[in-house]
Amino acid sequence: MFENLPEWFKWAFGGIGVSVVGGLVYFLQNPFNSKLGSDSKVEIQNNPQINVNVNTNASSNEVVNESAKPVKPPGKKKFSFTDQAKNEARLLFIDDDTRFKLVKILKEAGWLNVEIRKDAHVDDAQLKSADIVFVDIQGVGKKMAFQNEGLGLANAIMDKYPLKYVVIYSSERNGNRFDEIIRKADDHLYKHADVYTFEKCLENLLVERNG
Amino acid sequence: MDKTKEVVLDIRRLNGDLIFSNFTPEDHRQFEDAQTNSRSLVKVRTIEKKGYKVKYLTRDEDLVSSNRLFNKIIRLIENTVDFFVQGLVRLENNNAQSINRLDHNIATYNALSLQEIEVLIPQSKITGKEWGDKIKFVENQLQKNIRSTSETFLRLAKYSQGTKAELTAYYMLINKPDAMKFDKHRVYQVLMNSLHLFFPDFNENTIKVQMQHNNIEAVFDYDSVSVALFHLLNNAAKYCAPHSSLEISLMRHGNQSKIEFSMLSLRIDDDELKKIFTEGYSGKHAINAKINGRGVGMFVAKEIMKLNNGDIEIQTNRSTNKVYKTRVYENNKFILTLNS
Numbered sequence: 001m002f003e004n005l006p007e008w009f010k011w012a013f014g015g016i017g018v019s020v021v022g023g024l025v026y027f028l029q030n031p032f033n034s035k036l037g038s039d040s041k042v043e044i045q046n047n048p049q050i051n052v053n054v055n056t057n058a059s060s061n062e063v064v065n066e067s068a069k070p071v072k073p074p075g076k077k078k079f080s081f082t083d084q085a086k087n088e089a090r091l092l093f094i095d096d097d098t099r100f101k102l103v104k105i106l107k108e109a110g111w112l113n114v115e116i117r118k119d120a121h122v123d124d125a126q127l128k129s130a131d132i133v134f135v136d137i138q139g140v141g142k143k144m145a146f147q148n149e150g151l152g153l154a155n156a157i158m159d160k161y162p163l164k165y166v167v168i169y170s171s172e173r174n175g176n177r178f179d180e181i182i183r184k185a186d187d188h189l190y191k192h193a194d195v196y197t198f199e200k201c202l203e204n205l206l207v208e209r210n211g
Numbered sequence: 212m213d214k215t216k217e218v219v220l221d222i223r224r225l226n227g228d229l230i231f232s233n234f235t236p237e238d239h240r241q242f243e244d245a246q247t248n249s250r251s252l253v254k255v256r257t258i259e260k261k262g263y264k265v266k267y268l269t270r271d272e273d274l275v276s277s278n279r280l281f282n283k284i285i286r287l288i289e290n291t292v293d294f295f296v297q298g299l300v301r302l303e304n305n306n307a308q309s310i311n312r313l314d315h316n317i318a319t320y321n322a323l324s325l326q327e328i329e330v331l332i333p334q335s336k337i338t339g340k341e342w343g344d345k346i347k348f349v350e351n352q353l354q355k356n357i358r359s360t361s362e363t364f365l366r367l368a369k370y371s372q373g374t375k376a377e378l379t380a381y382y383m384l385i386n387k388p389d390a391m392k393f394d395k396h397r398v399y400q401v402l403m404n405s406l407h408l409f410f411p412d413f414n415e416n417t418i419k420v421q422m423q424h425n426n427i428e429a430v431f432d433y434d435s436v437s438v439a440l441f442h443l444l445n446n447a448a449k450y451c452a453p454h455s456s457l458e459i460s461l462m463r464h465g466n467q468s469k470i471e472f473s474m475l476s477l478r479i480d481d482d483e484l485k486k487i488f489t490e491g492y493s494g495k496h497a498i499n500a501k502i503n504g505r506g507v508g509m510f511v512a513k514e515i516m517k518l519n520n521g522d523i524e525i526q527t528n529r530s531t532n533k534v535y536k537t538r539v540y541e542n543n544k545f546i547l548t549l550n551s
Contacts, residue, residue, distance in 0.1 A: 173382060173390065193434070194404070194433070194434075194437075196401075197434070200394065200396070200433070204394070
């Protein structure tokens with residue numbers, strides 16, 4: 001359905017947008033039609049009433065402000081394009097709730113290598129091969145007997161594999177963001193954040209942005 | 212501190228609810244005793260203020276022996292106590308208001324979700340089925356109504372997002388920047404994430420949505436700005452004239468990004484341009500048309516935008532005045548600004 005659409009549109013409808021809205025729009029029998037004009041003006045009609053007009057030449061001043069994210073140490077793996085990242089990056093979630101739907105949603109969104117496991121030891125092969133590890137604060141780290149559960153495990157992973165990305169997440173909305181281990185991690189997220197937020201985090205960490 | 216030199220207080224609402232107390236059980240007993248026993252070793256006083264009552268008790272010998280001195284001490288404490296109680300009451304009222312708003316809006320979204328499901332899968336029909344037949348029954352219902360099932364799912368997505376918007380607004384407005392996470396986002400993508408939820412609403416009212424794409428990026432907190440967008444789009448879906456257009460443009464000038472929503476929507480009178488952003492205020496024309504909400508959306512959207520170093524402003528165009536089914540519509544622009 002989206003094969004002929006430009007890259008930005010696939011991105012715009014990445015994540016849950018593809019899996020939920022794409023499917024439903026299909027049911028509504030109003031498929032998106034894309035027409036690429038010679039002047040790069042794209043018109044996408046998703047419904048007789050809703051038009052999205054796109055001008056890829058639209059000029060915009062570059063954003064000068066930098067994101068508040070800390071600068072990553074050199075040497076961490078980067079991917080040139082989002083699709084390449086989606087195809088190649090190996091993501092591992094460590095979460096005692098292995099039914100955590102995000103894993104399935106990310107797979108639906110095109111991230112080909114996403115795994116989840118209940119717990120992990122720093123020497124586990126699956127962990128060794130992962131590029132980015134998401135660690136739930138609660139309910140994990142038991143295998144290595146960490147009293148501070150996921151935080152202890154995340155800390156051990158960061159110490160053993162400084163070139164891996166480690167993201168800590170929690171179902172507590174107001175976790176202690178001043179915790180030393182949380183600050184040491186590449187990012188920290190609310191477990192029930194939108195899929196967009198998780199994908200944004202992945203993009204920030206993994207994708208080499210031009211300019 | 213020497214306990215015998217203290218003045219202790221017990222502050223309660225007039226209905227007896229406790230606000231603050233450093234009375235011990237013994238203080239309470241002695242307070243009661245002092246009311247009737249003139250030879251009591253403690254001195255007590257009760258002062259009633261607007262909305263609350265304070266009991267004072269002291270064992271300090273100088274104060275016990277001198278009414279003048281005790282009254283002077285109480286007068287000194289009184290203003291501080293009043294400042295403290297009024298601040299506390301304000302805080303409680305704000306919290307109660309936030310919780311009421313959250314409770315009402317979440318209950319509404321939940322009820323709407325249940326109704327949507329009820330329409331597709333009537334409870335009266337499913338409860339009579341044998342246990343093993345229930346899933347088959349649901350399967351048949353969904354297959355029979357594939358179009359309305361699809362619309363229902365989009366509505367459920369909107370109601371879930373609405374619930375999330377309410378919870379996010381509650382956390383943001385209570386906890387403020389603690390819960391915010393500033394990052395650089397593609398504004399177009401963030402808009403699209405919210406816009407698709409309103410697909411059935413715009414479709415139902417034959418409102419054409421036109422959106423100009425470009426690659427503008429801005430730094431903001433995604434969750435909270437999504438709340439502002441949700442409320443703006445919700446209002447647009449409610450107040451746009453049927454068979455009209457909603458045009459969304461993204462602009463960037465220097466360090467400022469703007470998202471402009473232009474629409475033919477219910478008139479906003481001059482005296483309402485500021486009021487519309489105060490909590491509990493609903494537009495006169497929305498009230499007349501009996502489609503007003505609780506006057507929360509624009510208030511929350513503005514507060515949220517301010518937390519993101521942004522703002523919302525409204526521009527009206529009186530020359531475009533149109534009347535449709537007794538409702539007055541004008542071209543209105545809602546402009547979201549992000550300064551980053």
